Amino acid sequence: QVQLVESGGGLVQAGGSLRLSCAASGRSFSMFAMAWFRQGPGKEREFVAAIRRSAGSTYSSDSVKGRFTISRDNAGNTVFLQMNSLKPEDTAVYYCAASNGAVSVRPRAYDYWGQGTQVTVSS
Secondary structure, three states, rough: EEEEEEEEOOOEOOOOOOOEEEEEEEOOOHOEEEEEEEEEEOOOOOOEEEEEOOOOOOEEOOOOOOEEEEEEEOOOOEEEEEEEOOOOOOOOOEEEEEEEOOOOOOHHHEEEEEEEEEEEEEE
């Protein structure tokens, strides 16, 4: 079992930045591929970014590429999402997820989820 707890969300103006954190506890954090997803009002959950176990490779959606960066600290059991140049359309609940398998853009590929943290970007 892995428990995931997100933090760092909040209200920010367009063009601003936020850094989300996801603290993991339980099984060895370095065993999991990690990802961030988001779900806006009335929308399906969508892939944002993912990172392999070794932190050597990262992946991000076209909508956030060049603005958001995923990283992980395996010693600290934490994954981060640095979000820059935020836009109102980035408003959503952001979820951290862990996978026993490979990284994926599909929510079903992930075995553990956090409770989410709200990010609101005002125009």
